[in-house]
Amino acid sequence: MTEPENKFEEALSSLKRERYRVTGPRKALLKQLVDSDKPLAAEELHARLGPDTHDLVTVYRNLETFESIGIVIRIATESGKSLYELNAEEHHYHHIICRKCHRAEKLEHCEVEKLEQLAAKLGFTEVKHVLELYGVCEACR
Amino acid sequence: MTEPENKFEEALSSLKRERYRVTGPRKALLKQLVDSDKPLAAEELHARLGPDTHDLVTVYRNLETFESIGIVIRIATESGKSLYELNAEEHHYHHIICRKCHRAEKLEHCEVEKLEQLAAKLGFTEVKHVLELYGVCEACR
DNA sequence: GTGGATGCAAAGAATTTGCAACCAA
DNA sequence: TTGGTTGCAAATTCTTTGCATCCAC
Numbered sequence: 001m002t003e004p005e006n007k008f009e010e011a012l013s014s015l016k017r018e019r020y021r022v023t024g025p026r027k028a029l030l031k032q033l034v035d036s037d038k039p040l041a042a043e044e045l046h047a048r049l050g051p052d053t054h055d056l057v058t059v060y061r062n063l064e065t066f067e068s069i070g071i072v073i074r075i076a077t078e079s080g081k082s083l084y085e086l087n088a089e090e091h092h093y094h095h096i097i098c099r100k101c102h103r104a105e106k107l108e109h110c111e112v113e114k115l116e117q118l119a120a121k122l123g124f125t126e127v128k129h130v131l132e133l134y135g136v137c138e139a140c141r
Numbered sequence: 142m143t144e145p146e147n148k149f150e151e152a153l154s155s156l157k158r159e160r161y162r163v164t165g166p167r168k169a170l171l172k173q174l175v176d177s178d179k180p181l182a183a184e185e186l187h188a189r190l191g192p193d194t195h196d197l198v199t200v201y202r203n204l205e206t207f208e209s210i211g212i213v214i215r216i217a218t219e220s221g222k223s224l225y226e227l228n229a230e231e232h233h234y235h236h237i238i239c240r241k242c243h244r245a246e247k248l249e250h251c252e253v254e255k256l257e258q259l260a261a262k263l264g265f266t267e268v269k270h271v272l273e274l275y276g277v278c279e280a281c282r
Numbered sequence: 283g284t285g286g287a288t289g290c291a292a293a294g295a296a297t298t299t300g301c302a303a304c305c306a307a
Numbered sequence: 308t309t310g311g312t313t314g315c316a317a318a319t320t321c322t323t324t325g326c327a328t329c330c331a332c
Contacts, residue, residue: 020312043296122246123278126277164286198289230319
């Protein structure tokens with residue numbers, strides 16, 4: 001597991017490599033992403049930054065930028081809104097999300113390779129997948 | 142594979158069983174769902190009904206009703222909007238969706254049981270999953 | 283007849299776009 | 308200096324809600 005410090009620096013490097021500027025809002029947003037152990041909505045990230053420090057629009061724009069560089073992964077949830085988290089390149093995992101409190105926990109291991117191969121056989125390229133599990137957690141029952 | 146005719150009748154039976162009324166808009170919407178071989182957005186279903194026949198709001202309300210009965214399954218897509226399709230109870234499958242033309246194809250087989258068991262061990266109940274694959278299809282390349 | 287269903291309008295939530303001012307390189 | 312970034316406002320897109328009218332049972 002990479003250290004938080006390094007994750008932050010790595011992300012900054014990615015930004016520089018792609019010729020994006022390292023600005024205050026971007027550093028603050030990255031810090032929130034690095035510090036969080038679960039995927040967060042744009043709104044929530046904005047709130048954590050302190051609602052008056054930076055604009056929600058800037059959060060959205062930067063999340064999009066981060067995603068395009070591969071720093072961040074975007075998860076489309078059941079409810080229709082997106083969650084964002086740092087791209088953990090080391091290994092691939094999914095989440096189990098509580099329908100009630102929306103808390104998300106990691107689930108290691110992924111068995112979707114077979115389906116991806118199937119998709120490739122159908123002629124699809126650049127195949128990725130989005131897999132989220134939903135349930136009701138113990139606390140909400 | 143159940144015949145389209147039967148799927149339609151089965152869905153009507155479900156409606157009646159749950160004490161919902163069998164109305165014109167509901168029958169028309171069900172017909173579109175039965176006839177489609179891919180998941181459709183509410184907007185698209187509405188268009189297929191003939192935009193002037195029934196209200197989009199009615200489409201949304203009935204899709205929600207259908208989903209609550211289990212007639213219909215709702216898929217949250219990468220773009221944030223939902224697609225709906227008839228619930229094929231016989232077996233469980235997923236889709237590969239083209240990022241460009243948004244065409245969806247079925248992928249048989251599903252290997253997510255292991256992850257669901259993992260989630261159950263974490264104390265989650267009523268566990269379901271949403272898995273969609275995204276790629277670029279041959280035609281769009 | 284009556285309560286559930288519909289249509290229209292309007293609200294709501296999440297996200298995107300336009301544009302002038304700003305600041306990192 | 309200057310083109311990428313930001314903040315504010317406004318627009319968009321998808322979906323939901325309120326309410327009077329309507330029709331399936």
